[in-house]
Amino acid sequence: MSVTQIDLDDDALTAVMRASGARSKKEAVNLALREYAQRKTRAAAFTRFYEDAEGWADDMVADAGRAHRVEKAGRGV
Template sequence: MSVTQVDIDDDALERATTLARVRTTKEAVNLALRFYVEQQERATRISRHFERAREWGAVEDAERLHHAEKHSR
């Protein structure tokens, strides 16, 4: 763990600690950092899956099917 001094938005910190039901600034900041990292990692995995699906032609097939269903209504 590193010790760092930062200016934190007091309103955002209060809201985060309330929503997350944590008691300390450290808990809130660590939770926010983990949440951010997990979101970015998830987005990267999803992007990789879409790229693979595009290579297989699955994305275009799904778009064609959606377009056909939309215009058949």
């Protein structure tokens, strides 16, 4: 862990401490940093999933249509 001297927004720090139950400024800042990093990581994962999922519905409809045509052809309809 590194030692860093920074100016903090007292109101924001108080709000974090109150909301989280943190008992020290250090605990509140570390908690806020971890929460922020986790939120950004989750958002990036969601974005990757969404980008990967684009077109899935179209693919599924096309696959269902192909399966239906194959089944229909197999029955001689």
